[in-house]
Amino acid sequence: MIHERKLFSRLDKVKSGDEFVGCNLAQAVPGVKIFAGRKGLKFTRCNLARAIVPADSVIVDCNTTQLPIPPDVEPVEMVEIEAAELASLRADRAELKKSKEVARG
Amino acid sequence: MADRCVDGTLTTGTQAGTVAGAAPTDGEWANAAHAEANIQAVYDGLAAGDTLHATRTQTLTAPIDIDQAHGTAGNPIAVLGYNYNGGAPIADGSKYVIDANSTAANCILAADKDFWKFKNVEFKNATADNVTGVTNRPQWWQFVNCDSHNAGGAGWGTSGGNYYTNSAFVLCRAYSNGESGFFTADSYHSFCTAYSNGSSSPEAGFYGYRNVYTACVGYSNDHSNFNDPVYRTHLFNCVSDDPVTRGIYVKGSPATVIGSRITGTGTGIVGDGSADVLDLWNYIVCDTAPTAAITVDQQIEGADTRIETGVEGYIDAAGGNFGLTNDAAARRTAVAL
Numbered sequence: 001m002i003h004e005r006k007l008f009s010r011l012d013k014v015k016s017g018d019e020f021v022g023c024n025l026a027q028a029v030p031g032v033k034i035f036a037g038r039k040g041l042k043f044t045r046c047n048l049a050r051a052i053v054p055a056d057s058v059i060v061d062c063n064t065t066q067l068p069i070p071p072d073v074e075p076v077e078m079v080e081i082e083a084a085e086l087a088s089l090r091a092d093r094a095e096l097k098k099s100k101e102v103a104r105g
Numbered sequence: 106m107a108d109r110c111v112d113g114t115l116t117t118g119t120q121a122g123t124v125a126g127a128a129p130t131d132g133e134w135a136n137a138a139h140a141e142a143n144i145q146a147v148y149d150g151l152a153a154g155d156t157l158h159a160t161r162t163q164t165l166t167a168p169i170d171i172d173q174a175h176g177t178a179g180n181p182i183a184v185l186g187y188n189y190n191g192g193a194p195i196a197d198g199s200k201y202v203i204d205a206n207s208t209a210a211n212c213i214l215a216a217d218k219d220f221w222k223f224k225n226v227e228f229k230n231a232t233a234d235n236v237t238g239v240t241n242r243p244q245w246w247q248f249v250n251c252d253s254h255n256a257g258g259a260g261w262g263t264s265g266g267n268y269y270t271n272s273a274f275v276l277c278r279a280y281s282n283g284e285s286g287f288f289t290a291d292s293y294h295s296f297c298t299a300y301s302n303g304s305s306s307p308e309a310g311f312y313g314y315r316n317v318y319t320a321c322v323g324y325s326n327d328h329s330n331f332n333d334p335v336y337r338t339h340l341f342n343c344v345s346d347d348p349v350t351r352g353i354y355v356k357g358s359p360a361t362v363i364g365s366r367i368t369g370t371g372t373g374i375v376g377d378g379s380a381d382v383l384d385l386w387n388y389i390v391c392d393t394a395p396t397a398a399i400t401v402d403q404q405i406e407g408a409d410t411r412i413e414t415g416v417e418g419y420i421d422a423a424g425g426n427f428g429l430t431n432d433a434a435a436r437r438t439a440v441a442l
Contacts, residue, residue, distance in 0.1 A: 005325070005425075006301070006325075007301050007303075007304065007325060007326075009304065009349055010349070022280075022281060023281070023301070024255075024280075024281040024282070024283070024301045024303075024304055025304070026257065026281075026282075026283030026304045026305060027283075028304070028305040045281075046281070047255040047256075047281045047283060047304075049232070049256075049257035050257065062207075063207050063229070063231075063255040063256070063257060065207040065208075065230075065232035067210075067232040067233070067257065069232070069233045069234070069258040069264050069283065069284070069305070070233060070258075070264045070265075070266075072262070072263050072284075072306075073263040073266055073267060073268065075290065075335050
């Protein structure tokens with residue numbers, strides 16, 4: 001049987017001798033064994049990131065990395081300061097610095 | 106600074122690949138930069154207004170760093186893919202391939218550089234995200250007719266520490282990526298497709314913040330086809346079909362989902378319990394429920410605009426063709442003004 005463009009979570013009834021084309025079988029963490037016990041599987045243009053397939057499988061043009069991926073960045077609200085407001089803040093800071101220098105003598 | 110050409114399959118030599126005219130001549134292609142030795146230097150040498158003409162497959166051992174120059178609004182730095190065409194390359198929409206070969210963390214790692222444009226390029230097989238930003242968010246980029254697939258992480262993502270923002274994606278596809286297909290913010294996506302993405306979190310075809318999607322198709326993605334978990338999202342004339350759990354997830358208000366087709370497994374539009382959604386002129390026929398946990402306004406002047414019956418009508422959903430047959434419900438819908 002040929003499984004084409006399927007997600008790992010939607011694959012069932014995988015049997016020995018099956019073929020996978022363009023399937024996404026990536027796993028969340030490295031070293032996850034998938035389809036254990038099946039023989040003669042073939043994977044073409046599949047994403048096998050962090051997955052371990054049976055040793056006798058044929059793998060053609062697949063991503064076979066076992067490296068973990070870095071954690072994703074959460075959004076941070078951007079605060080935009082108008083140019084005039086920025087100039088005003090800079091002027092305030094310069095005045096404060098000057099007054100401190102005067103106070104120090 | 107100058108335009109350059111590169112042939113991704115050449116692996117020895119030090120040719121500069123200089124291009125004198127608007128496009129490389131066959132003679133200049135014959136003297137294309139030899140990619141294995143020169144690829145980072147080629148990218149480092151590009152300046153605002155330059156174009157890198159590129160063909161065949163570039164196999165990487167490390168990411169291409171975009172960390173030398175900004176383009177400008179009027180003069181972006183362009184990377185344009187060509188069909189090799191037997192040694193006489195032509196720009197016919199065929200893609201120049203950047204293959205991270207399960208070895209490089211990324212295909213493209215953009216370090217706080219803005220105004221670049223990639224056209225006719227395929228990114229694949231990165232151990233993390235195929236395309237991502239570092240140092241700061243890359244802004245004002247354009248990706249046109251680009252594919253990103255089989256990444257260990259996302260097609261376009263944030264594994265480098267920053268996602269793309271204020272950028273445009275046109276006619277791009279993301280598929281079979283370990284995480285989301287597109288992870289972007291404040292960006293425009295037109296005629297883009299995401300499918301079979303997201304076995305790992307964040308799982309979604311299109312994921313991100315405050316994005317606009319026009320005529321985009323998401324199908325068979327893990328978790329959601331479209332997902333904005335924090336702010337607002339806006340969809341017009343899009344298709345969502347057969348997600349694992351939900352078609353569209355929205356949190357911030359107001360979100361708009363207009364003139365779209367939301368079908369198949371799971372729930373159509375899902376919120377966080379407080380999201381306010383303008384759900385107008387949509388065809389929603391989903392296995393679980395049309396909506397959940399949102400406040401929906403689907404009426405205009407007292408008339409319900411949502412369509413929940415009739416022929417789904419995709420030409421070949423299993424084959425990824427979401428064009429509509431003539432008998433499809435809501436193929437044409439009169440809009441009362």
